[in-house]
Amino acid sequence: xxxxxxxxxxxxxxxxxxxxxxxxxxxxxxxxxxxxxxxxxxxxxxxxxxxxxxxxxxxxxxxxxxxxxxxxxxxxxxxxxxxxxxxxxxxxxxxxxxxxxxxxxxxxxxxxxxxxxxxxxxxxxxxxxxxx
Amino acid sequence: xxxxxxxxxxxxxxxxxxxxxxxxxxxxxxxxxxxxxxxxxxxxxxxxxxxxxxxxxxxxxxxxxxxxxxxxxxxxxxxxxxxxxxxxxxxxxxxxxxxxxxxxxxxxxxxxxxxxxxxxxxxxxxxxxxxxxxxxxxxxxxxxxxxxxxxxxxxxxxxxxxxxxxxxxxxxxxxxxxxxxxxxxxxxxxxxxxxxxxxxxxxxxxxxxxxxxxxxxxxxxxxxxxxxxxxxxxxxxxxxxxxxxxxxxxxxxxxxxxxxxxxxxxxxxxxxxxxxxxxxxxxxxxxxxxxxxxxxxxxxxxxxxxxxxxxxxxxxxxxxxxxxxxxxxxxxxxxxxxxxxxxxxxxxxxxxxxxxxxxxxxxxxxxxxxxxxxxxxxxxxxxxxxxxx
Numbered sequence: 001x002x003x004x005x006x007x008x009x010x011x012x013x014x015x016x017x018x019x020x021x022x023x024x025x026x027x028x029x030x031x032x033x034x035x036x037x038x039x040x041x042x043x044x045x046x047x048x049x050x051x052x053x054x055x056x057x058x059x060x061x062x063x064x065x066x067x068x069x070x071x072x073x074x075x076x077x078x079x080x081x082x083x084x085x086x087x088x089x090x091x092x093x094x095x096x097x098x099x100x101x102x103x104x105x106x107x108x109x110x111x112x113x114x115x116x117x118x119x120x121x122x123x124x125x126x127x128x129x130x131x132x
Numbered sequence: 133x134x135x136x137x138x139x140x141x142x143x144x145x146x147x148x149x150x151x152x153x154x155x156x157x158x159x160x161x162x163x164x165x166x167x168x169x170x171x172x173x174x175x176x177x178x179x180x181x182x183x184x185x186x187x188x189x190x191x192x193x194x195x196x197x198x199x200x201x202x203x204x205x206x207x208x209x210x211x212x213x214x215x216x217x218x219x220x221x222x223x224x225x226x227x228x229x230x231x232x233x234x235x236x237x238x239x240x241x242x243x244x245x246x247x248x249x250x251x252x253x254x255x256x257x258x259x260x261x262x263x264x265x266x267x268x269x270x271x272x273x274x275x276x277x278x279x280x281x282x283x284x285x286x287x288x289x290x291x292x293x294x295x296x297x298x299x300x301x302x303x304x305x306x307x308x309x310x311x312x313x314x315x316x317x318x319x320x321x322x323x324x325x326x327x328x329x330x331x332x333x334x335x336x337x338x339x340x341x342x343x344x345x346x347x348x349x350x351x352x353x354x355x356x357x358x359x360x361x362x363x364x365x366x367x368x369x370x371x372x373x374x375x376x377x378x379x380x381x382x383x384x385x386x387x388x389x390x391x392x393x394x395x396x397x398x399x400x401x402x403x404x405x406x407x408x409x410x411x412x413x414x415x416x417x418x419x420x421x422x423x424x425x426x427x428x429x430x431x432x433x434x435x436x437x438x439x440x441x442x443x444x445x446x447x448x449x450x451x452x453x454x455x456x457x458x459x460x461x462x463x464x465x466x467x468x469x470x471x472x473x474x475x476x477x478x479x480x481x482x483x484x485x486x487x488x489x490x491x492x493x494x495x496x497x498x499x500x501x502x503x504x505x506x507x508x509x510x511x512x513x514x515x516x517x518x519x520x521x
Contacts, residue, residue: 006154008151008154008155009147009151032178032180063171063280063281063282064171064176064177064181064281066280066281066282067171067177067178067180067181067184067281067282068180070180070181070183070184071178071179071180074180074183086155087151087155088155089152089155089280089283090280092148092151092152092155093148093151093152093280093282093283096144096147096148096151097144097148097184097282
């Protein structure tokens with residue numbers, strides 16, 4: 001399956017998908033020391049985003065969240081790539097300064113946690129394995 | 133710049149601006165003449181933010197236009213007196229040094245328009261600091277979106293910003309009328325109005341209010357209103373007939389939100405969760421004080437002695453005027469402390485006090501949310517009295 005979207009930050013990465021229908025606040029919502037989602041009541045609470053292809057509709061919260069992605073990257077704990085329905089400033093700036101491939105304007109309903117995804121930030125597309 | 137011909141920092145900066153332009157549908161970049169950068173306090177930035185700024189400075193980043201800084205986490209000269217740890221001071225100074233290496237003016241204030249970063253009507257600028265953004269758009273009639281720390285830095289290092297949002301005429305038109313049927317005179321009244329209106333506007337999905345019913349407002353009143361509207365409503369622009377420059381010729385929108393005296397009393401109650409006897413911290417200067425306000429504090433404190441920790445927060449250049457005029461000496465003789473370059477919102481004072489008295493609705497929000505203080509909102513003169521009580 002190939003899904004065409006839009007490049008926010010270039011680069012190619014592969015990983016296991018971690019999918020949520022909820023927005024993510026990187027500042028306060030993700031522990032920068034462990035990469036674990038800590039937002040109370042979040043679908044992904046307790047799960048680690050490190051090395052995953054993190055799929056969520058859009059970012060939210062404080063603009064300081066961009067620096068959280070940068071910090072995760074330097075600690076080797078960043079997601080391999082990010083896929084959004086609609087990217088916003090915090091996630092976009094975070095991906096650029098942390099050099100995390102990012103693609104948006106992709107229909108998220110076809111993506112499920114655990115799928116192997118290849119995010120191609122050069123072409124602005126996503127390749128997913130077809131078998132489930 | 134995007135190809136790296138101007139160095140790695142300028143390239144990264146342009147990547148940020150191109151991505152934002154794409155997200156918000158901008159068709160082109162436009163030159164800006166002034167930048168205000170937020171994200172200066174080490175308390176908010178942390179080690180990652182410092183690392184990023186260092187990387188940009190090392191990558192040859194250089195401000196191409198007049199660029200000033202938001203408050204830092206401490207008074208850069210007087211931090212020991214304010215109880216800041218040497219470790220924090222060392223990291224904070226590194227942040228400021230990284231900006232200085234990039235040619236940024238390290239003014240460290242949320243009121244850059246009071247100390248020389250003063251854009252004129254219609255000028256395109258790229259400012260962060262939500263209260264200053266609102267002041268620049270509404271009161272000065274300059275044009276800026278609400279930038280974050282990295283996007284403002286990106287504008288400084290490139291001299292451009294994507295052309296969308298408040299840079300364009302169509303997004304500057306009012307979408308709701310706020311009719312004020314209440315007495316609004318002092319800074320704290322304007323702050324309460326900002327909270328009441330801001331929350332109602334956010335709930336209704338409105339972004340540019342036309343505020344009617346006010347007879348006048350000082351620069352100090354307006355900076356208080358701007359800070360509160362931005363904090364509680366995410367408002368970056370308003371119009372006020374007879375006071376702000378773009379209001380003339382605009383018709384009040386048909387959607388009307390009325391703010392009554394009762395509404396103001398209610399929001400005031402929500403910010404007064406302390407008793408006056410519990411107050412152990414007093415702070416004036418959110419946003420940073422003007423020289424007129426410092427003169428008033430000096431007058432009220434002359435020959436008296438404060439009994440509480442009392443911070444006077446302002447821009448370094450404003451304090452230097454106060455030094456020259458003798459106000460600093462009068463204020464310090466009374467036992468109050470100047471905290472230039474910083475404020476009670478961004479300094480690392482979480483949990484240090486029980487309850488804070490202030491005239492700022494914005495300060496009430498962050499005192500509670502960030503620092504765990506209860507708050508007491510009072511008129512300016514009564515805040516000074518609370519410190520003497």
